[in-house]
Amino acid sequence: MIKAALSVLLVLVTVSSTFGKYVPKTGRRIPQTLSRGWGDQLIWAQTYEEALYWARSRNKPLMVIFHLEDCPHSQALRKVFSDDNELQKTLDEDFVILNLVYETTDKHLSPDGQYVPRIIFVDPTMTVRADITGRYANRMYAYEPSDLKLLISNMQKAKKLLKSEL
């Protein structure tokens, strides 16, 4: 009940704080989120540089998701990905995460080409874990919704960090 009251309060605050502000000709838009639906409760890095910095400084593996908003395969994976609480919790606690709809200039992030959806792990030593792959020989870093268990097991692999050569 208190939660419901708080929600209503939050809405009132949101509505009043946007009063009188710029509204596009085409009507009010829903603000874009960094999560893009892959986990609204998670804290996402915005750029690859930022994500690498977080991975190094927190000594956590990085998961990079390449996807497209209007790609049905991306959408299907996103649905099961965002609905899986175990996966979301592990990501929240043990990973640095980044989702991108635009390729970076770093070719290490496309070991076998640029396609979506594609999930690449990067070790905090800045090494792309090209060894952590999905089920498909022609698109080694692609996952389908039915591959969620494999993805979770790959996350466990990524959590076993490489030894730094320092």
Place this chain on the structure above:
Amino acid sequence: MIKAALSVLLVLVTVSSTFGKYVPKTGRRIPQTLSRGWGDQLIWAQTYEEALYWARSRNKPLMVIFHLEDCPHSQALRKVFSDDNELQKTLDEDFVILNLVYETTDKHLSPDGQYVPRIIFVDPTMTVRADITGRYANRMYAYEPSDLKLLISNMQKAKKLLKSEL
């Protein structure tokens, strides 16, 4: 009245769609937005690569804002920036926009050093407009809240595109 009803409906949909989903130990978080408070109704690029691509393909100038969430100067500028409807409308219609809390690897975006807040214009020919500066000799791309008129006039300069040498 219809708008109010729609708002309530939107809230109900939002609340119900998050029911049963992962909630962090520290409690529910407000999803991060790409705008970070610089204009919730505007469409922001996520990365510099993406922004450059949009600028070229739409033949529009790019504004890059470097800021930090916990920097009081950034916060003060953000307040007047997001409250100014003329500025927001011009950005929405005539610019590609990007705000970053992390520096890129491209040193052209820090002509006189890395500081915040800092606003750099980039022409669709991919040329950083180092000639479009603010009021301060020691931090040429910094703006204070009182410099908003200058910023708007600089936006007009940026809209006069450089001639491509093609």
